[in-house]
Structures are given as C-alpha cells and as structure tokens.
Amino acid sequence: MLVVKKFGGSSVADKERIFNVARRCIEDYEKGNQVVVVLSAMGKTTDQLIAKAHEINPNPSKRELDMLLTTGEQTSVALMTMAFHALGVPAVSLNGAQVPMRTTSAYGNAKLKRIDTERILHELESKKIVVITGFQGINKYDDMNTLGRGGSDTTAVALAAALHADACEIYTDVEGVYTADPRIVPNARKLSEVSYDEMLEFASLGAKVLHNRSVEMAKRYGVQLVVLSSLTRAEGTIVKEETKVERMIVSGVAADKNVARISVIGVKNEPGIAFKIFNLLARNQINVDIIIQSIGREERKDISFTVARTDLEEAMTLLNENREAMTAQAITCEEGVAKLSIIGAGMTGNPGVASKMFEALYSANINIKMIATSEIRITVLINEADVNRAMRTVHDAFDLAE
Amino acid sequence: MLVVKKFGGSSVADKERIFNVARRCIEDYEKGNQVVVVLSAMGKTTDQLIAKAHEINPNPSKRELDMLLTTGEQTSVALMTMAFHALGVPAVSLNGAQVPMRTTSAYGNAKLKRIDTERILHELESKKIVVITGFQGINKYDDMNTLGRGGSDTTAVALAAALHADACEIYTDVEGVYTADPRIVPNARKLSEVSYDEMLEFASLGAKVLHNRSVEMAKRYGVQLVVLSSLTRAEGTIVKEETKVERMIVSGVAADKNVARISVIGVKNEPGIAFKIFNLLARNQINVDIIIQSIGREERKDISFTVARTDLEEAMTLLNENREAMTAQAITCEEGVAKLSIIGAGMTGNPGVASKMFEALYSANINIKMIATSEIRITVLINEADVNRAMRTVHDAFDLAE
Numbered sequence: 001m002l003v004v005k006k007f008g009g010s011s012v013a014d015k016e017r018i019f020n021v022a023r024r025c026i027e028d029y030e031k032g033n034q035v036v037v038v039l040s041a042m043g044k045t046t047d048q049l050i051a052k053a054h055e056i057n058p059n060p061s062k063r064e065l066d067m068l069l070t071t072g073e074q075t076s077v078a079l080m081t082m083a084f085h086a087l088g089v090p091a092v093s094l095n096g097a098q099v100p101m102r103t104t105s106a107y108g109n110a111k112l113k114r115i116d117t118e119r120i121l122h123e124l125e126s127k128k129i130v131v132i133t134g135f136q137g138i139n140k141y142d143d144m145n146t147l148g149r150g151g152s153d154t155t156a157v158a159l160a161a162a163l164h165a166d167a168c169e170i171y172t173d174v175e176g177v178y179t180a181d182p183r184i185v186p187n188a189r190k191l192s193e194v195s196y197d198e199m200l201e202f203a204s205l206g207a208k209v210l211h212n213r214s215v216e217m218a219k220r221y222g223v224q225l226v227v228l229s230s231l232t233r234a235e236g237t238i239v240k241e242e243t244k245v246e247r248m249i250v251s252g253v254a255a256d257k258n259v260a261r262i263s264v265i266g267v268k269n270e271p272g273i274a275f276k277i278f279n280l281l282a283r284n285q286i287n288v289d290i291i292i293q294s295i296g297r298e299e300r301k302d303i304s305f306t307v308a309r310t311d312l313e314e315a316m317t318l319l320n321e322n323r324e325a326m327t328a329q330a331i332t333c334e335e336g337v338a339k340l341s342i343i344g345a346g347m348t349g350n351p352g353v354a355s356k357m358f359e360a361l362y363s364a365n366i367n368i369k370m371i372a373t374s375e376i377r378i379t380v381l382i383n384e385a386d387v388n389r390a391m392r393t394v395h396d397a398f399d400l401a402e
Numbered sequence: 403m404l405v406v407k408k409f410g411g412s413s414v415a416d417k418e419r420i421f422n423v424a425r426r427c428i429e430d431y432e433k434g435n436q437v438v439v440v441l442s443a444m445g446k447t448t449d450q451l452i453a454k455a456h457e458i459n460p461n462p463s464k465r466e467l468d469m470l471l472t473t474g475e476q477t478s479v480a481l482m483t484m485a486f487h488a489l490g491v492p493a494v495s496l497n498g499a500q501v502p503m504r505t506t507s508a509y510g511n512a513k514l515k516r517i518d519t520e521r522i523l524h525e526l527e528s529k530k531i532v533v534i535t536g537f538q539g540i541n542k543y544d545d546m547n548t549l550g551r552g553g554s555d556t557t558a559v560a561l562a563a564a565l566h567a568d569a570c571e572i573y574t575d576v577e578g579v580y581t582a583d584p585r586i587v588p589n590a591r592k593l594s595e596v597s598y599d600e601m602l603e604f605a606s607l608g609a610k611v612l613h614n615r616s617v618e619m620a621k622r623y624g625v626q627l628v629v630l631s632s633l634t635r636a637e638g639t640i641v642k643e644e645t646k647v648e649r650m651i652v653s654g655v656a657a658d659k660n661v662a663r664i665s666v667i668g669v670k671n672e673p674g675i676a677f678k679i680f681n682l683l684a685r686n687q688i689n690v691d692i693i694i695q696s697i698g699r700e701e702r703k704d705i706s707f708t709v710a711r712t713d714l715e716e717a718m719t720l721l722n723e724n725r726e727a728m729t730a731q732a733i734t735c736e737e738g739v740a741k742l743s744i745i746g747a748g749m750t751g752n753p754g755v756a757s758k759m760f761e762a763l764y765s766a767n768i769n770i771k772m773i774a775t776s777e778i779r780i781t782v783l784i785n786e787a788d789v790n791r792a793m794r795t796v797h798d799a800f801d802l803a804e
Contacts, residue, residue: 015457015458018458019458049477052481053480053481053484055417056417056420056421056481056484056485056488057484057485057487057488058488060484060487061483061484061487063494064480064483064484064487064494064495065480065484067476067479067480067483067495067497068476068477068480068481068484070476071473071476071477071480074469074470074472074473074476075451075470075473077469078455078466078467078469078470078473079454079455079458079470081463081466081469082455082458082459082462082463082466082467082470083458083459085459085462085463085466086458086459086460092465092466093466093469095469095546097499097544098544098545100544119544142499142500142502142521143500144497
C-alpha cells in the first residue's frame with residue numbers, strides 16, 4: 001500500500017512534534033507500506049519570513065518572496081528526514097525542484113502542472129520514506145514558486161494522484177470536519193464523512209480544514225482523503241465521492257470573516273462593464289465571490305461583490321485607477337462584514353432550506369446584506385459582529401448537533 | 403565591465419548591513435558595470451542550522467544537512483534582491499540549482515564542476531544585478547551540495563572565471579591580508595599585494611581571509627582577486643600572479659590552532675604502510691598536513707602527522723579500527739599544539755630564512771616539535787600556549803612591521 005501523509009506547520013513546530021510525526025509515519029512504514037510524507041514549513045515560519053521580507057521591502061517582488069518562503073519547507077523536510085534517521089528508518093528529503101513538481105508561473109499563487117514521479121518511486125523502491133516539501137514547485141524558468149496559502153494540501157493530493165496512492169491522509173490540528181466551528185458552536189459535531197462538493201464549500205468558506213484547490217484536485221482525480229488530527233488517535237473525516245445512502249440535508253455551517261464588500265456605483269448600463277471590472281481583478285489574481293448587480297434603471301446600475309479582506313486594498317487601488325474606463329461614478333467598500341453559509345449535498349431537491357435559514361436569522365434579528373446560492377450551499381453576507389451568534393442560531397435551526 | 407562581488411555572512415547579518423552592501427553594489431551598477439553578487443548565509447545562520455540539526459539527530463546525514471544548510475544562502479539572496487528593488491534597481495536572485503552550478507557528490511564538501519552561465523548572462527543583459535547563493539550547487543542527482551566552509555569564496559572565483567569577469571572582489575570583515583593577525587601582533591601591516599601561492603599558504607594556515615580552494619581556483623584560471631572590507635573604504639590586498647619586482651623575503655606570519663598531532667607507533671618497516679594510513683584518512687575526507695616518519699630501525703618505525711583538531715576524533719576512531727591492518731603497536735595523539743608559519747615568495751633562493759626563524763624561536767625558549775617546509779613556507783609545530791608569543795617574536799625577527 002502506498003500512503004501519502006501530509007502534516008501542517010503546527011504538526012512539525014518543534015523537535016517533540018517532529019518526532020511525534022516521524023513515529024506515526026514509521027507505524028505505517030513498519031506495516032510494509034510505502035510512505036510519502038508532505039510537510040509545510042515549521043510553525044509560524046512562513047509568517048516570520050514574510051515579516052523579514054517586509055522589513056527589507058514593504059512590497060517585495062513575488063518572485064523573490066517565493067524564493068524566500070520555499071526555504072521554510074526545505075528546512076522542515078531536512079529536519080524530519082534527520083528524525084527518521086535518528087529512529088533508524090531510511091528516508092530522504094526532496095524539494096519542489098528535485099521531484100520536480102512543475103508549476104505555472106504565478107509567483108505566490110502557482111498551480112501544479114505536472115509531477116515527475118520517477119525519483120520518488122526510485123526512492124520508495126529502495127525502501128525509503130520520502131519526505132517532500134509541500135506548497136512549492138518550479139516553473140518553466142526553474143524559478144521557485146509557491147502554491148499560495150494551504151498549498152501543501154494540494155501538493156499531497158497531487159502526489160497521491162500522480163503516485164496512484166492507496167490513501168491520502170491530511171493531518172491537521174483538528175480531528176476532522178465539524179458541523180460548525182466548535183470554538184463558536186460548542187455542540188458542533190464531527191462528521192464521519194463529507195462529499196468533495198460539501199468539503200469544497202466548507203473550504204471556500206473559511207473552515208480552514210482543507211485547502212480548496214486540494215479538494216478540487218482530489219475530486220478530479222478521485223483521491224479519497226482522510227482529515228485527521230496529528231495529536232490524537234481519533235477517527236477523522238473521510239472526504240469522498242457522494243454516496244447514495246440517505247444524507248442529512250445540511251452538513252454544516254461555516255463562516256468567513258476574511259471578507260469585504262465593494263460596490264462599483266453608477267456604471268453605464270451597457271455590455272462589457274462587468275467584464276471590465278472582473279477581468280481587471282482576475283488579471284491581478286484577486287478572487288471575487290458573491291456578486292450582485294442592481295437591476296439597471298435608466299442608464300446607470302450598481303455592481304457589488306465581495307473579495308477577501310486581505311485583497312481589499314489592492315482591489316480598491318486597481319478599481320480607482322480604472323474608474324473612468326469602467327464608467328463608474330463612485331467606488332465604495334465595507335470591511336465589517338462576514339459570510340455565513342450552510343452546506344449540504346442533501347439540499348438539492350429539498351425546498352425550504354433557504355427559507356428556514358432566513359427565518360432563523362430573522363428571528364435572531366440579523367440583517368442579510370447579500371445572498372448567494374449554489375447547488376449545495378446558501379451564503380449570506382451579514383455584519384461581522386453578528387456572525388458567531390448567527391452561526392449558533394442556524395446550527396440549532398437545522399438540528400446539527402443531533 | 404563585469405564585476406563579481408562576494409560578501410560573507412557578517413556583511414549581510416542584518417537589515418542595515420544588507421542595505422549597506424546593496425548600496426555599494428549599486429555604485430558599481432550605476433557606473434554601467436554588470437554586477438554579480440555572491441552571498442553567504444546571514445550572520446551565524448549556518449551555525450544555527452547545524453545546531454538545529456544536531457538537536458534532531460546528533461549525527462545528521464550529510465545529504466540532509468546540505469539540504470538544510472542551503473536554505474541559508476537562499477534566504478540571503480532573496481532578501482538582498484528585495485533590498486535592491488527597494489532602492490529602485492532591477493535585480494534577481496538565483497540559487498545553486500537555478501544557475502545551475504554543478505558539483506561533485508561529496509555532501510558537505512563538494513567541488514564545483516561546471517557552471518552554466520546562460521541564465522546569468524541573460525539576466526545581466528536585461529540590466530539586472532544577479533544575486534547568487536555562494537557555498538552551494540547541485541550534483542548529478544539534483545541533490546543540494548555544499549562546498550564546505552568558506553565555499554562562497556570558491557563560488558565567487560568560479561563565477562568570475564566562468565563569466566570572464568573583469569574583477570572579483572571578496573569583501574570580508576578585515577581590510578585585507580596582513581603580515582600577521584593584528585589582534586595578536588599589534589604592529590602587523592596590511593600587504594598591498596600577495597601572490598596566489600603566498601595567499602594559498604596564508605589560507606591553509608588559518609589566516610581565514612580567503613578559502614583555500616578559492617585561491618587555487620583563482621590561480622588556475624588567472625582570476626585576479628581583491629580582498630577588502632565591506633565596512634570601510636580602505637584599499638584592500640590584491641591577490642595575483644607573482645610579479646617580477648623585488649619582493650620582501652617573508653610576507654607574513656600565520657598561525658593555526660585548529661591542529662592536533664597523531665602518531666602511529668611501531669608499524670612494520672615494510673612497503674605500503676604509509677599508503678594504508680593516509681589512504682584510509684583521505685577516503686574519509688580527512689586532510690593530513692605535516693608528516694614525519696622516523697627512520698626505521700630494525701623492524702619497526704613511527705609515523706606522525708597533523709590533522710585539523712575538528713577531525714581528530716574521527717581520525718583516531720578510523721585508525722584504531724584499522725590498527726592491526728596497519729601493523730601499529732599503538733596510536734597516540736596530542737591536542738595542545740599549534741602550527742606557526744612564515745610565508746614568502748622571496749624565500750626561494752634566500753638561504754638562511756629557516757635558521758633565522760629557528761633562532762628567533764630558540765631565543766624565546768620555544769620548543770619545536772615538527773618542521774615542514776614548502777617552496778615559500780616554513781612551518782613548525784609548537785605548543786599552543788606559546789603560539790601568540792612565537793608569532794610576535796618571528797614577526798619582529800623579520801622586521802615585518804617595517
């Protein structure tokens with residue numbers, strides 16, 4: 001059996017945790033399995049490196065930032081491999097260039113394009129545990145590229161797919177996927193399984209268990225994931241294709257506070273305006289979420305949408321620079337907002353789910369600013385100050401604690 | 403003009419020093435020169451990384467240690483490049499794999515084999531300062547390899563040779579090469595130039611201005627070096643081919659305390675014994691310096707030699723493991739010794755230099771344990787406790803302060 005095991009930064013934050021991870025991997029290895037370990041940078045290393053960069057240059061080049069950040073995982077894999085050796089198990093570390101993992105050239109937010117498995121398979125065949133840097137690869141210029149935050153999950157899934165792994169285990173500091181954030185909703189319940197699509201919605205909504213792209217990739221290549229804790233032995237949550245058995249209508253409630261609303265006010269009611277706005281943002285790697293366009297009365301209309309709060313400043317600068325081209329009369333923004341979502345593969349064909357959510361919010365006197373829905377998700381934009389209370393209210397309304 | 407400028411770890415230890423280095427490089431760049439910057443890891447980074455490795459594994463694999471250590475220079479070049487950008491100058495960083503600099507596979511002590519200059523020249527042509535990691539390269543397996551301590555000097559010289567650079571400047575924390583260590587000999591004088599051969603002797607004797615291999619490489623490829631300080635504007639010392647002008651007989655005095663004596667006692671007086679001893683050490687990358695063999699009386703003889711003190715433990719283990727194969731009756735060692743040398747291209751054809759040195763030591767009542775000479779160097783092994791006094795005595799005897 002070939003197992004890919006991914007451990008996040010907090011799981012390798014210090015010597016004790018490194019050895020803890022090493023021992024868990026050796027358990028698998030000693031059962032005769034081939035083991036590939038994917039690691040993030042230790043603890044807060046990435047944040048510290050970013051702070052170091054900002055000390056030198058408040059606006060560092062993305063290429064150079066990737067050059068700096070990729071040292072983080074390289075440090076992790078070298079130390080982890082030394083830990084395996086200390087425990088008497090053969091192991092070898094590989095960085096993104098050595099595998100190689102080829103990426104696109106979007107520094108800071110690259111996508112994996114191709115993984116060459118020859119070196120990894122060779123090392124596995126010589127009975128080594130192979131310890132691979134998450135979060136990074138090299139582009140066609142042989143420059144280091146990072147995959148964006150949480151990219152180590154994507155690395156693990158991509159490796160599992162490329163190696164036709166029998167299992168892909170994502171170790172985190174929580175025990176799995178919950179019906180809601182247990183720090184906010186005390187009676188939240190751990191789910192034994194979720195579908196890829198539900199997980200995608202959870203991930204995109206700030207339930208930071210798995211990186212969004214990693215779930216998309218797992219879905220595309222049919223890689224079954226297990227999310228579990230590196231600190232306990234509790235059973236985790238399996239992420240897999242939708243099963244046919246009867247399911248809960250709603251699987252969970254998630255909130256995302258890293259959100260801001262932008263409104264482009266009074267643009268001309270003519271074709272191409274929305275394209276100009278969203279193309280401008282897309283070209284600058286800014287993701288846009290909920291979009292609402294007012295019904296055009298006479299010649300002008302308003303377009304509102306949400307972006308990650310961390311992208312707000314850049315988005316506003318770009319929009320203001322291009323205000324005239326977009327025919328906008330004004331551009332406004334709002335920071336104190338949050339998204340609240342319910343997610344569930346069972347929603348399809350179950351009318352009344354949305355109205356039940358809105359009723360719960362109304363009864364708690366929480367105002368809804370924007371609404372967006374997908375097949376398996378309903379999201380509302382509300383005041384950030386209301387979000388924890390809203391989460392508990394909605395969790396109760398759908399009896400998620402059972 | 404194409405200039406290679408190498409800065410050591412202390413020159414890039416913090417933000418202020420990084421910007422200081424950046425500004426000095428920009429001076430050259432703004433004169434219209436093409437500038438290649440070679441950097442070591444910041445400050446004590448390499449030592450800290452080694453300590454981190456030892457925390458995990460007291461005897462880390464050399465491959466994994468190289469994987470860990472090479473993050474140090476990658477961090478330096480990324481931050482330095484960000485500093486250039488902050489000062490408005492285009493620049494790009496490259497690590498050993500990106501250049502690529504191909505090395506042999508001796509992890510921890512690799513030799514540069516080949517530098518591909520295409521990428522560097524391309525970046526220079528697009529008017530960028532190119533900031534390159536010293537001390538590292540990749541072997542035929544694409545594994546990271548370090549060149550051993552001080553290897554960044556070698557990187558700089560190799561780059562200067564490969565790029566046919568017009569100048570190769572090695573910035574250190576001293577202002578050049580002195581007739582003796584100024585901390586020990588207060589009236590030591592800075593030399594305006596030394597020959598490659600003299601510099602080689604200085605380097606091999608613990609005057610840690612330039613890495614030995616870098617001088618050998620500079621000599622082989624005729625790369626003229628300048629050793630100068632990154633902190634002052636003082637003129638440095640030029641290292642170049644021997645000039646024909648009349649020279650001082652002795653250029654300087656150097657001492658090396660990182661030395662230990664080993665004696666292999668009572669080996670059989672038959673061919674191949676010396677080969678067995680020194681081949682054993684060479685295969686394990688242990689360099690041997692002064693060698694003395696007692697004249698064989700009857701069937702047995704003794705062989706003594708010096709090794710770096712840091713290699714002593716490993717050397718003694720190896721020798722003891724192979725004592726019987728070497729026919730040795732005993733193996734002894736001594737740590738409290740030091741080498742003292744006088745160096746000078748003018749020694750050749752000037753008889754009496756050695757006797758003058760020995761006279762000076764005799765008059766200071768310093769006992770000589772071993773003697774070794776080369777064309778341009780005379781080295782004695784003395785007690786470590788005497789070495790600073792011996793240095794001043796010999797420096798005076800040859801009137802090196804002028």
